[in-house]
Amino acid sequence: MIISLSRRCLTLTLLCFSFLFSACHGQEVPDPGAADAPQLQQIRELVSTYADYGEFNGAVLVAHRGKVVFQEAYGQANMEWDIPNTTDTRFRIGSISKQFAAVVVxxxxxxxKLDLHVPINTYLPDYPANNGQQVTLHHLLTHTAGIPNNYPSTKPAMNRPDAYTAHMLVEEFAALPLEFTPGERFEYSNAGYNLIGYLLEIVSGSSYEELLQERIFTPLGMKNSGFERHRALSDRRASGYFQAWGEYYNANHVDMSTVFAAGALYSTVEDLFLWDRALYSGDLLPEAYRDLMFERHVPDPSYDAHYGYGWSVKEKPLGDSGEEVLTLSHDGVIDGFCALLTRIPSREAIVILLSNVRRAPLNTMTKGLMGILYDQPYSFPRRSVAYSTLEVINAEGIEAGIRYFHSVKDDEGHYLIEDELNIISYRLLNADRADLAARVLELGIEQYPEAFNLYDSYGEVLRKLGRIDGSIANYRKSLELNPENTNAVEMLKEMGVTPD
Incomplete structure (x- = not known):
């Protein structure tokens, strides 16, 4: 069997596996002046559908005209212990952390105490002058400094987590040549924001973690937000996961001290709403500096947007209407987690989506939710034919699964792709259900008669079942459709057959 997916197809596969999650309802605070009952029901139905199709596992908060109109949680904070997510579950928020660094600056x-437009050597005299005399805080905040984002790690190995210092992180790239003249263009750089965190520590004499606590979290009452530490016990901390081949796995360990100011924070949807409100109130910044943070400082061509200080400034679609509205947003992705915070200043609205699965269609969900808030048309997700067929097979047997497959394969609310049929056959094969895997591949070949990979997989399954003649015939067919299929050549040789 060959499992070979493009990155685009793999992402779609991971997002669309249909595993049913139960919804764990958190506190709802509907406001009659902010969202009517139909809107509330529409929001619930849309988000629940994503959760039911296995595309969202996390917490969501939607506010409109400054009031929370919907907040709920879905799926599991810990899948091994079946512990549900709640609206006060703590999630890593990845690069959403950058806007907090921007506010402290x-x-x-x-x-x-700081000037955004003087060389950083003003505050870091020991920083290599060939770079430090060119780069300013404005450059760092806008990802225009030219500091490399990818470079060989020179950090010493540590025998315990949470031990890397900001100075150790900065030493890795400080002397490297800049990739372009500062201010020339936008090039996203986590290293640049780690340098911001280090500079803040030097100027203030406090740790970056202390600065956040004293200047933001404590004043705003953000009791469920902070700097992620591996060893420290943290109430209601979600575990992180990723999906592969339709299965969930524990995410790789990340030493968050290496992520630092670029993305080491955790928070909740409720705390991030407090953050949103403070950005309107002026509790954190004078108006002139708040406006400076949200200014379109530099184009970000990769996102068809502009970048402010820790924020993306972009016109985003209102559902399927074709209309757009100005938003201030940022996403965050780190092993086991993804997040998206989208503010709509003209309505004092916000959509907050936090997930403890590495990939989720958060932008598509936000698009639909914005459509609902503006009474515009929006779309529901389509369900995977392959994965929902597998659910029926597991629950009711192969014949029921085949009937289900034929009933939904052409339905507009479902989608069918070859790779997912291959994947579920592989799952059945690995579960010692080769006979069922064969039936699934027969369905696939019926739908995709020119798909060499399905014939290759069918050959493997038939060989497992001892049906050698059939196996040889399917490997030959696969090779006929794709003469570059070296796997088919090797399998035929193993069975004593010389490929044609």
């Missing part, structure tokens, strides 16, 4: 600038 602007607070110190408002206090006259």
């Amino acid at each position: 602007l607070q110190l600038a408002a206090e006259g």
Whole structure:
């Protein structure tokens, strides 16, 4: 069997596996002036559908005109212990962390302690002058400094987590040549934001973690937000996962001290709503500095947007209407987690989506939710024919599964792709259900008679079942359709057959 997916197809496969999650309802705070009952029901139905199709496992909060209109949680905070997510579950938020660094910088600038447009050597005299005399805080905040984002790690190995210092992180790239003249263009750089965190520590004399706590989290009452530490016990902390071949796995360990100011924070949907409200109120920044944070400082061609200070400034679609509205947003992705925070200033609205699975269609979900808020048309996700067929097979048997397959394969609310049929056959084969895997591949070949990979897989399954003549015939067919299929050549040789 050959499992070979493009990155695009793999992403679709991972997002669309239909495993049914139960919804864990958190506190709802509907406001009659902010969303009517039909809107509330529409939001619930849309998000629940994503959760039921296995595409969303996490927490969501939607606010409109400054009031929370919907907040619920779905799926599991810990899948091994069957512990549900709640609206106060703590999720890693990845690069959403950058906007918190930006606020601390602007607070110190408002206090006259930092200048955004002088060389960083002003504050870091030991930083290599060939770079430090060119780069400013403005460049770092806008990802225009030219500091490399990818470079060989030179950090010493540690025998315990949470031990890397900001200085160790900065030493890795400080002397490397800049990739372009500062200010020339946008090039996303986590290293640049780690340098911001280090500079803040040097200027303030406090740790970056202390600065966040003293200047943001404590004043705003964000009691469920902080700097992620591996060893520290943390109430209601979600475990992180990723999907592969329709199965969930524990995410790889990340030492968050290496992520630092670029993305080491955790939070909840409720705390991030407090953050949103504070950005309107002026509790954190004077108006002039708040406006500076959200200014379109530099084009970001990769996202068809502009970048401010820790925020993406972009016109986003309102459902399927074709209309757009100005948003301030940022996503965050780190092993086992993804997040998206989207503010709509003209309505004082916000959509917050936090997931403890590495990939989820958060932008598509946000598009639909924005459509609902603006009474515009929107779309529901389509369900995977392959994965929902597998559910029926597991629950009711192969004949029921085949009947189900034929009943939904052409339905507009479902989608069918060859690779997913291959994947579920592989899952059945690995579960010692080769006979069922063969039936699934027969369905696949019926739908995709020119798909060499399905014939290759069918050859493997038939060989497992002892049906050698059939196996040889299918490997030959696969090779006929794709003469470059070296796997078919090797399998035929193993069975004593010389490929044609």
